[in-house]
Amino acid sequence: AEVTLTDLPLAVPQLETNVSANMPSSGWPSVPPAVLPLSWGQDQLSFPSDWDLVLGADIVYLSETYPLLLETLVHLCKNGAVVYLSSKMRREHGTPGFYEESLPSRFHVELAHRDAKQNINIYKASLRREQ
Template identity: 80%
Template sequence: MACGGDEEDPFPADDCLFAETFSLDSVFHLMGEELRINQVFGADLGVAAPVWEAALHLCRYLEDESVELRGRRIIELGAGTGLVGILAARLGAEVTLTDLPLALPQLQANVSANTPSDGWPSVPPTVLPLSWGRDHLNFPSDWDLVLCADIIYLPETYPLLVETLAHLCRNGAEVYLSSKMRKEHRTPSFYEEFLPSRFNVELVCHDDKQNNNVYRASLQ
């Protein structure tokens, strides 16, 4: 999810993380698939530019636990480079990738770059803008899975994210969230206070070395 902007905007667009604009092409081998992901540093993308370790943790967890993706309707929030959602689509899921408008060109470019030579096994991933708590009602509630990787870092957005998740999960979707547990961003409080206010939350994987947790959640 991209972040920066004026003080009243909970979704800032530029954290000034990168003074110059440059791109990096990386190859990832996950769940038997080879993904080529372009990361555009600078260009006001801020935290939407890189592939974060939490995204890789989520992919590995889904593989280790044999979470069924084929044929399922999946939406990813704060998709950034699109690694997680693109992988799910390559494995046969019907995927919608969402982020703030500024991040969508990078996201769409990565979708195009990872189109299988024989076509997508289900349908091509859809890329759409979604600002939590603002336009989530434009989206349906009939998902099977909601995927989130390293999007818990701005405390002012936590209530908006819970509101959005509650709408998306109204018909029974499960949520998988992978997070670097940054105390300075009050990430633990999201899972201990905000999310449990509406969801049943279970810690399903902890990586002590990376300080990364994966949670599974379902609407109460």
């Protein structure tokens, strides 16, 4: 698979270090993962919309970024990508509201897994087609 990893521009050097540190001893089987900066709601248009899968882990915790994240996910999923988002369900940050209101405004959303002990949910989402 071709993989692209993203983070805020400031975090990209650390992400590159993590990718290098986790390279298999035999090298990458095909193309190494691309590491690129992505600021939600600002530069997502520089990314294609032909992904098969978009994964996000613990990225839903600042309510002021939720509209920007939603805008970015809509762009990345225009051609049918499936999104999986894993989140600690922080009520104090409005995380449940993102999954119950914001994301369903543009996506079909289903709870794929719940770890009640850790208070972590994994959601599967696909973009709603405009009628």
